[in-house]
Amino acid sequence: MVYLDYSATTPVNKEVLESFNKTCLDYPGNPNSLHKLGLESKKLMDAATSKVAKILNVKENEVIFTSGASESNNLAIKGIAGISRGKTIITTKLEHSSILSTVNYLKQNGYTIKYVKIKEDGQVDLKDLEKLIDKDTILVSIAEVNSEIGIIQNVNEIGKMLKKYDRVLFHVDGTQAIGKKQINLENIDLYSFSAHKIYGLKGVGVLVKKENISLVPLIHGGKSQTVYRSGTPALPLIVSTSKALSLMYEDLDKKIDYVKKLNTMLKEGLKKIANVTINSNDKCLPHIVNISIKNIKPETLLHSLEEDEIYISTKTACSSNESVSLAVYTLTKDTELSSTSIRISLSHLTKEEEITYFLEKLQEKINKLQSIGN
Amino acid sequence: MEKIEMNRVILIKYGELTTKKDNRKIFINTLYNNINNKLKGLAFYIEKDLSRMYIEFRDEDLNEILERINKIFGIYSYTVAYKIESDITSIEENILNILPSTNFKTFKVETKRSDKRFPIESLDVSKRIGGLILKNKKDIKVDVHHPETIFHIEIRNDYTYIYFNEYKGIGGYPVGTQGLGLLMLSGGIDSPVAGYLAMKRGINIGCVYFEAIPHTSLEAREKVINLSKKLLNYQNNLNLYIVPFTKLQEEIYKKCDPSYMITIMRRMMYRIMDKLVKKYHAHVIINGECIGQVASQTLTSMAVINSVTNLPVIRPVACLDKLEIIDIAEKIDTFNISTLPYEDCCTVFVPKHPVINPKMDKAILEENKIDYETLINEIIDNINIMKISNNEEFNDLI
Numbered sequence: 001m002v003y004l005d006y007s008a009t010t011p012v013n014k015e016v017l018e019s020f021n022k023t024c025l026d027y028p029g030n031p032n033s034l035h036k037l038g039l040e041s042k043k044l045m046d047a048a049t050s051k052v053a054k055i056l057n058v059k060e061n062e063v064i065f066t067s068g069a070s071e072s073n074n075l076a077i078k079g080i081a082g083i084s085r086g087k088t089i090i091t092t093k094l095e096h097s098s099i100l101s102t103v104n105y106l107k108q109n110g111y112t113i114k115y116v117k118i119k120e121d122g123q124v125d126l127k128d129l130e131k132l133i134d135k136d137t138i139l140v141s142i143a144e145v146n147s148e149i150g151i152i153q154n155v156n157e158i159g160k161m162l163k164k165y166d167r168v169l170f171h172v173d174g175t176q177a178i179g180k181k182q183i184n185l186e187n188i189d190l191y192s193f194s195a196h197k198i199y200g201l202k203g204v205g206v207l208v209k210k211e212n213i214s215l216v217p218l219i220h221g222g223k224s225q226t227v228y229r230s231g232t233p234a235l236p237l238i239v240s241t242s243k244a245l246s247l248m249y250e251d252l253d254k255k256i257d258y259v260k261k262l263n264t265m266l267k268e269g270l271k272k273i274a275n276v277t278i279n280s281n282d283k284c285l286p287h288i289v290n291i292s293i294k295n296i297k298p299e300t301l302l303h304s305l306e307e308d309e310i311y312i313s314t315k316t317a318c319s320s321n322e323s324v325s326l327a328v329y330t331l332t333k334d335t336e337l338s339s340t341s342i343r344i345s346l347s348h349l350t351k352e353e354e355i356t357y358f359l360e361k362l363q364e365k366i367n368k369l370q371s372i373g374n
Numbered sequence: 375m376e377k378i379e380m381n382r383v384i385l386i387k388y389g390e391l392t393t394k395k396d397n398r399k400i401f402i403n404t405l406y407n408n409i410n411n412k413l414k415g416l417a418f419y420i421e422k423d424l425s426r427m428y429i430e431f432r433d434e435d436l437n438e439i440l441e442r443i444n445k446i447f448g449i450y451s452y453t454v455a456y457k458i459e460s461d462i463t464s465i466e467e468n469i470l471n472i473l474p475s476t477n478f479k480t481f482k483v484e485t486k487r488s489d490k491r492f493p494i495e496s497l498d499v500s501k502r503i504g505g506l507i508l509k510n511k512k513d514i515k516v517d518v519h520h521p522e523t524i525f526h527i528e529i530r531n532d533y534t535y536i537y538f539n540e541y542k543g544i545g546g547y548p549v550g551t552q553g554l555g556l557l558m559l560s561g562g563i564d565s566p567v568a569g570y571l572a573m574k575r576g577i578n579i580g581c582v583y584f585e586a587i588p589h590t591s592l593e594a595r596e597k598v599i600n601l602s603k604k605l606l607n608y609q610n611n612l613n614l615y616i617v618p619f620t621k622l623q624e625e626i627y628k629k630c631d632p633s634y635m636i637t638i639m640r641r642m643m644y645r646i647m648d649k650l651v652k653k654y655h656a657h658v659i660i661n662g663e664c665i666g667q668v669a670s671q672t673l674t675s676m677a678v679i680n681s682v683t684n685l686p687v688i689r690p691v692a693c694l695d696k697l698e699i700i701d702i703a704e705k706i707d708t709f710n711i712s713t714l715p716y717e718d719c720c721t722v723f724v725p726k727h728p729v730i731n732p733k734m735d736k737a738i739l740e741e742n743k744i745d746y747e748t749l750i751n752e753i754i755d756n757i758n759i760m761k762i763s764n765n766e767e768f769n770d771l772i
Contacts, residue, residue, distance in 0.1 A: 019771045039592050048772045242772040 007345035013199035020240035048242035070098035072192030072207035082216030084138035122151035144177035150288025159187025179248035200244030204237035255348035269359035449543030480517035547576030564662030571690035594716035669728035
């Protein structure tokens with residue numbers, strides 16, 4: 001099997017799974033219970049929270065565990081909307097569906113949603129962003145790394161600019177960035193990510209919310225891990241997330257350098273294949289390579305590669321049903337390219353042989369599909 | 375330890391230590407050991423002489439090291455210095471290198487030359503370097519009285535050190551230079567601060583926690599453990615002595631006049647402290663009593679309570695206002711733990727009207743209603759000693 005869809009999800013790391021299993025078996029107590037079993041679980045939960053906080057360089061009470069990045073994104077946006085006086089939210093067209101659908105939902109409920117201009121190189125137009133901000137603006141939400149093409153936004157610079165506007169909070173969806181680049185949350189008010197993109201388990205994510213900010217919870221109940229997210233704390237998931245994050249950030253720079261090497265190798269190979277256009281540019285994360293193939297339906301290619309146990313994505317896994325990629329269109333302004341794009345996503349676990357095999361098979365499939373006039 | 379070649383060092387000045395002529399060696403060696411201990415896990419190399427320590431480090435560890443150094447008593451001040459060859463050309467080159475990263479309007483240069491083999495006199499070095507700085511940076515001038523920045527040039531035996539920003543350390547004496555004292559640690563705001571201040575004067579502390587399970591919870595114990603961990607930041611190792619106080623406290627509750635309950639409880643605690651100090655070779659009792667704060671902390675109460683021991687009782691916060699105590703508690707990061715709402719043994723059995731001016735005779739009369747000698751001996755035999763550690767727990771899991 002050649003798995004090249006790491007941006008959709010990652011296989012769980014064995015150590016992470018072990019930490020999950022051990023926690024399930026050895027820490028049965030509810031962290032909210034007063035007795036010894038509860039206390040042991042609480043101590044473990046606090047230690048895990050503290051570790052996550054340390055890696056992210058934030059405070060312990062700024063870490064909220066959720067069921068995943070979609071919940072984190074919902075909590076950030078609806079939570080801020082519920083507590084703020086203004087009704088305008090600014091975002092981009094490059095966002096994940098859990099952002100775009102959430103702001104659409106708010107739009108139906110009387111909020112104004114503005115989309116900031118994206119420059120030719122895929123970067124948010126800072127000047128335009130500043131122009132869009134008015135007295136009614138409460139939140140700016142921008143993904144650090146776009147999931148389809150891998151464009152990295154300079155969220156640090158955007159955050160610094162937004163600091164000028166007291167009322168405007170800055171939410172960053174870090175789902176595709178976490179574990180793939182060094183992150184800096186200094187100028188960011190809210191930051192979402194999930195564990196399953198960093199070899200953790202499905203069903204758990206984090207929202208970092210800076211201490212001085214208040215939110216309306218999505219799930220009401222008693223104080224649990226935090227008051228912002230009720231429900232019995234999912235201790236094994238929380239603990240395993242801490243493990244996943246710790247392992248991911250061990251020697252991260254080395255892992256990134258390796259993926260850069262793979263990225264170069266892949267792009268060199270792709271350039272030699274006729275009718276392939278590489279949509280990801282130099283400002284993109286090396287882990288994501290988005291390409292378009294002339295005259296071939298992406299789904300057909302996906303299934304065709306699947307026959308040889310090669311797994312890739314058309315657009316992102318969460319939006320595969322629509323036919324045009326908004327992200328590719330925003331960057332290329334080309335309908336043809338944006339309706340024929342596929343995403344190859346790499347990991348430090350990817351082997352060079354796998355890239356070679358993929359390139360070989362891709363060429364073969366393209367030849368075949370074009371010959372039958374797909 | 376491997377010696378690492380680097381051009382920057384952390385230069386540490388001892389301050390008050392230098393006044394302690396006879397004990398100086400002990401002080402310096404203790405400080406040296408304490409720094410070594412606190413920097414464990416990082417790559418570093420320390421050189422010490424009678425007035426300074428020099429720590430060589432890896433660039434990426436600098437912030438971590440400075441953060442740890444800020445919690446070591448006995449350091450008067452520190453700075454990050456450039457360690458360079460002792461010759462005038464090298465000094466000039468390095469000054470020119472540093473200059474662009476500095477920001478000041480007025481300055482002066484101060485040179486110390488302890489290596490008299492160096493051919494240029496201190497004053498001349500200062501003049502020459504001052505001239506160089508003036509020539510190479512715009513809009514600045516020399517101010518010998520109140521300069522914004524002082525460029526220090528210390529020409530020592532093998533190397534010359536250049537530095538310009540000095541930071542204050544937390545001062546005090548190196549922990550351990552005064553021997554062991556036992557701190558009565560309740561979980562409140564005052565006692566951790568008392569422990570911190572005792573450590574500041576060089577006392578190595580052990581913490582004593584009086585526990586009345588099931589009237590107090592395990593969370594209350596956890597709170598005391600977490601406070602102890604914060605105090606451990608300032609010394610090399612720390613024991614927590616957990617005193618099983620339930621039986622004795624229940625006896626007092628059952629048999630003594632309620633208004634004297636607190637007085638008698640405190641007398642019992644002092645008796646236990648007295649025995650623990652002797653048993654564990656400590657020298658003093660330390661606690662967080664603050665004059666007038668509660669019924670047991672009036673002067674008359676203190677006298678009646680204190681009379682059960684001949685040991686010195688150090689009360690570092692006795693004369694501080696609550697807000698002053700809170701300031702320190704916040705600084706040492708214990709305030710948020712102390713204010714967690716778990717009951718300790720002093721708040722479990724609280725009479726409605728504790729006596730404010732207890733009488734000695736009456737206290738003795740009341741406490742003689744219980745066989746406290748036996749109970750105390752039983753307690754001393756059943757002390758639970760916990761070695762406090764800041765090592766991350768659950769490391770395999772998280």
